[in-house]
Amino acid sequence: MHTPPLPATKDVVLIGGGHAHALLLLKWGMRPLAGARLTLINPGPSAPYSGMLPGFVAGHYQRDELDIDLVKLARFAGARLVLGAATAMDPVARQVQVSGRAPIAYDLASLDVGITSDMPDLPGFARYGLPAKPLGGFARTWDQFRQTQADHARASSPAANIAVIGGGVAGAELILAMAYALAQQGRLGQASLIDSRRVLGQASPDLRRRLLRAFCERRVTLVENTAVARIEADHIQLEDGRTVLSDFTTGAAGARPQDWIAQSGLALQDGFIKVDETLQSSVPGVFAAGDCAHMTATPRPKAGVYAVRQAPILYHNLRAQLTQDPLRKYQPQKDYLKLISLGKTEALGQRFGLQFSGALVWHWKDRIDRAFMDQFRNLPQMPTASLPPEHTHDLPAILGDKPMCGGCGAKAGRAALRGALTGLAAARRSDVTPLPGDDAALVQTGGAQQVITTDHLRASTLDPEVMARIAAVHALGDIWAMAAAPQVATANLILPRLSPALQQRSLAEIMGAATQVFQDAGADIIGGHTSLGDELSIGFTVTGLCDSPPVTLGGAQPGDVLILTKPIGSGVIMAAEMLGAAKGAWVAAALARMVQPQGAASRILASAHAMTDVTGFGLAGHLLGICEASGLAAQLDLAAVPLMQGAATLSAHGIRSSLFEDNRALAPDLPHRPEVDLLFDPQTAGGLLAALAPDEAEDKLQDLRAAGFDAARIGRLKAGAPGLMLV
Structure with a gap:
């Protein structure tokens, strides 16, 4: 008997991708809790690991070695990842506000958002300085500075001056690493x-003595017992009148919590969230861990080791709240192993008053750090459901060896579609104009020209709001491709099995996002239909109005220039994301492309001789549609076709979307590369x-780029039998 997926009944929202939450997601993926729907909110697709930052700054690690890929981790844990920064929290309504989207509701929440810096309060720091935290922004800017210095070295430019404000251990590690890298x-x-x-x-005499020796070795000058007056582009002015030269100024002092936490309604200690021994805040059901939390029973300094040790307790207690089991207490160690990088491949270690240093200590630290990161890079392969002992002989071949894609990758192939439509009775109504090959139909309504289309997508992302935006833009594509003005839409939604409360939350997110997309396009959603199924899918039926004859596939002329308004590659990227093979940054960039509306591009290209949107049949399939409808051949400049970040790499590794083989059969003569x-x-x-007249193509291309589209001229049409040729 078929067993349907179990319904979700509770929302668990993790705010921030800190170390505790990353480890929690790892544990959750290996042992998920039935009925719980997990959400992670983070500003970006990755989270830098603080333990390896000095090594990265010194040049011992590459930039990507520093990051925990939250996209891969969230997919492994079965969690949706919301890419955005939390800006507010309402513990009464149980909602988290993220800029640019509807509030995210929760039943349980946990915060692990780290800390920021109050250094920008210094005069000039916001313009000329850079706080060491958040780590991601600092690492990115330092990497750029270091690359610039490499270019300057080849040009024999003057050497660079650097400065760190904040003389604690963190500042000491940073200045030693920066000095080593530039040296x-x-x-x-x-x-x-x-x-x-x-x-x-605040350091012990032995620790200070050893670090002072490292400063001498790395030619670091100490500027003590004087405050900073202001920061300038190439120097720091001190209050005692002295000037410190600096082309790169960073701050490792003045750590403070995120500003929005002060308005969260949670009890605070110096701005940090008070938590008890179970890591629960003053509000039941809201937990906190890492640097943003203050442990009231056993206060400890801010250190990543505590976040790592808190993760198992946080994981247990969130689950225990959902299963109504007893909570556990977190008991932090009194002391912990401190490993401090000294710039080059040497480190200083200290615990229980004992101190040790040298290259062996650095290699020890390196092994510890790499082992921590490896658990996120080498995610366990969870067993898949096996086939029953008895099944049809061809079932394994149909299932394939990878999960079915979402979005257009899950659609039926062109051959199957054409076969099903062949022989159907032609439209008999006089107010319907057939448009062979086009996805939209032309209808005469009260003297107005109206185009109508429908589209439906299986979810390719676990975030229903993002999926709603993608589906709305996708459905509007057929209207925009005919240079029509969107008018009205109806929604057709299939929700996965959810409790009534979660149904309402999901519907609110989906309809709120879709309404915004359609209204921005000039259309209204006027109704729709919902039902429950095994998984989320979202579709829309859309109408548009034409003031002039619609642009179709069949009007292209010999010599027309082909212009494409978006890079391609979303299918292979999202297929790789499902397999855990795509970098999070690639996925985030692809999603940003997919939610980009094409209304402005449609208006710019309204004079095109022929136009289509590039969707399920791929660029080649949709270009063939223009060729067949217009009776022309196409010359395609392969090198000019814009690609999404990571698409070429993934294609070279043999990753393909579910619909690829059907599409590839459309042009078997093209080389297999x-x-x-x-x-x-x-x-x-x-x-x-779009197919445009040669004399207007360049102007239209510049207009598209000025409007924010990564448009490209990718080929031309010529007389000949319909087909594609690469040049």
Whole structure:
């Protein structure tokens, strides 16, 4: 008997991708809780690991070695990832506000958002300085600065001056790493560590003594017992009148909580969230971990080791709240192993008053850090459901060896579709104009020209709001491709099995996002239909109005220039995301392309001779549609076709969308190479492909780029039998 998926009944929302939450997601993926729907909210698709930051700054690690890929981790855990920064929390309504989208409701919530810096309060710091936290922004900017210095070294430019404000252990590690990196490039000028009090004043005498020796070795100057007056582009002005030269100024002092937490309604200690021994805040059902939390029973300094040790307790207690089991208490260790990088591949260790240093200590730290990161990179392969012992002989071949794609990758192939439509009775009504090959039909309504289309997508992302935006843009594509003005839409939704409360939450997110997309396009949603099924799918039926004859597939002329308004590659990227093979940054960039509306592009291209949107049949399939309807051949400049970030790499590794083989059969004579295969990659909410007169193509291309589209001229049409040729 078929067993349907179990319904979700509770929402667990993790705010922030800190170390505790990353480890919690890892545990959750290996042992999910039936009935719980997990959401992670984070500003970006990755979270940097603080333990490896000094090694990265010094040049011992590459940038991507520093990051925990939250897209892959969320997929492994079965969690939706909301890419955005939390800006407010309402513990009474149990909602989290994320900029640019509807509030996200929760039954249980946990915060692990780290800390920020109050350094920007210094005069000039916001313009010329850079806080060391959040780590992601600092790492990105330092990487750019270091690359610039490498270019300057080749040009024999003057050496660079650097400064760190904040003389604690974190500041010491940073300045040593920065000085080492620039020295290796031959670019180190003056390196300064600045503190308004004594540098390393809170450290033990032995620790301070060893770090002072490291400062001498790395040519770091200490500037102590004086405050900073202001930051300038190339120097720091001190209150005692001295000037410290600096082309790159960062701050490792003044750590403080995120501003919005002050208005969260949670009890705070110096701005940090008070938590009890179970890591629960003053509001039942709201937990906190990592640097943003203050442990009231056993206060400890801010250190990543505590977040790591809190993760198992947080994981247990969130589950225990949902299963109504007893909570556990977190008991932090009194002391922990401190491993401090010294710039080059040497480190200083300290615990229980004992101190040790040297290259072996650095390699020890390196092994610990790499082992921590490896658990996120080498995610366990969870067993898949096995086939029953008895099944039809061809069932394994139909299932394939990978999960079915979402979006347009899940659609029926062109051959199957054409076969099903062949022989159907032609339209008999006089107010319907057949448009062979076009996805929209032309209807005469009260003297007005109206186009109508429908589209429906299986979800390719676990975030219903993002999926709603993608589906809305995708459905509007057929209207925009005919240069029509969107008018009205009806929604057709299939929700996965959910409790009534979660149904309401999901519907609110979906309809709120879709309404915004359609209203921005000039249309209204006037109704729809919902039902329950095994998984989420979203569709819309849309109408549009034409003031002039619609642009169709059949009007292209010899010599027309082909212009594409969006890069291709969404199919292979989303297929790879389901397999855990795509970098989070690639997925985030692809989703941003997919939700980009094409209304402005449609208006710019309204004079096109022929136009289509590039969707399930891929660029090649939809271009063939123009060729067949217009009776022309196409010359395609493969090198000019814009690709989404990561698409070429994934194609070269043999990753393909579910619909690829059907699409590839449309042009079997084209060479079988990874870059050619991307022409058959099914696109979801893809760009417009227009055939324009040569004398207006360049102006239209510039107008598109000025409007924010990554448009490209990718080929031309010529007389000949319908088909594609690569040039």
